[in-house]
Amino acid sequence: MSRLWVTGYRSYEIGTFGNEDPKIEILKYALEQELRVLIEQGVDWILTGGQMGTEQWTIEVAYNLKNDYPDLKIALLYPFKGFGDQWQQSSKDKLRLTKKLVDFSDTVSKLPYKNPQQLKNYQIFMLSHTDLALLLYDTEFKGKVYYDYQAILAKQGKSPYPSYLVDMDKLQDYAIAYNEILHDTTQFFE
Numbered sequence: 001m002s003r004l005w006v007t008g009y010r011s012y013e014i015g016t017f018g019n020e021d022p023k024i025e026i027l028k029y030a031l032e033q034e035l036r037v038l039i040e041q042g043v044d045w046i047l048t049g050g051q052m053g054t055e056q057w058t059i060e061v062a063y064n065l066k067n068d069y070p071d072l073k074i075a076l077l078y079p080f081k082g083f084g085d086q087w088q089q090s091s092k093d094k095l096r097l098t099k100k101l102v103d104f105s106d107t108v109s110k111l112p113y114k115n116p117q118q119l120k121n122y123q124i125f126m127l128s129h130t131d132l133a134l135l136l137y138d139t140e141f142k143g144k145v146y147y148d149y150q151a152i153l154a155k156q157g158k159s160p161y162p163s164y165l166v167d168m169d170k171l172q173d174y175a176i177a178y179n180e181i182l183h184d185t186t187q188f189f190e
Contacts, residue, residue: 002044003130004046004131004133005047005126005134007048007049007054007055007145007148008055008058008135009136009143010054010144011052013144014027016053024057026175028061029178030171031061031136032061035065035134038132045073046072047129049076050076050078050084050099054145059076059098059101075103076102077105079119080107081111081112083113109121123148132162133162134164135152135166137149138167138169141168
C-alpha cells in the first residue's frame with residue numbers, strides 16, 4: 001500500500017478564476033498524467049485537503065481515475081473543524097460536492113481554527129500518514145503551498161520521503177501536449 005499526499009497552489013494563486021477557466025483543464029490534465037504514473041507505481045490512496053484549486057481538482061481527477069483504477073481510494077482531510085465555513089456560498093457548495101466524491105473524510109483538529117499550530121499539526125499528520133507527495137508548485141513562484149514544501153524538505157532531511165513537483169515548465173509541457181490533443185497550440189502558462 002502506498003499513500004500519496006497531493007497539494008499545491010490555490011486557484012487564485014495560479015490565476016484561475018471561476019470553474020470554467022480554460023487553464024483548469026490543463027491543470028487537471030497535468031494532475032491526471034502525474035497521478036496515473038504514481039498509481040501504476042503502487043499508489044492506492046490519495047490524501048488531500050479541501051483547498052480551492054489543486055486539492056479540489058485532485059479529488060475530481062482521482063474520482064474519474066477510479067474508472068481505470070477501481071481499487072483507488074481518496075481521502076479528504078480538513079486541517080480543522082469548520083474548514084471552509086467562512087467562504088462564499090458558491091465555494092462552500094463546491095466543497096460540499098467535492099466531499100461526496102471521496103471514500104473517506106475527516107478533520108485533523110476537532111476544534112475550529114484557533115491558531116497556526118493547527119496548520120503545522122495538519123502538515124505533520126499528512127507527512128506521517130503518507131509515503132510520498134505530489135505538489136503543483138514551482139520554487140520560483142511562492143504561494144501558501146511553500147509551507148508544505150518546506151515541511152516536506154524538513155522530513156526528507158530526516159527520512160526518505162519522495163516528492164514530485166509539477167512546476168511551471170512542466171505545466172507548459174502539459175499545456176502543449178493537451179493542446180496538441182485538441183489541435184490548438186495556444187500557450188496558457190508563460
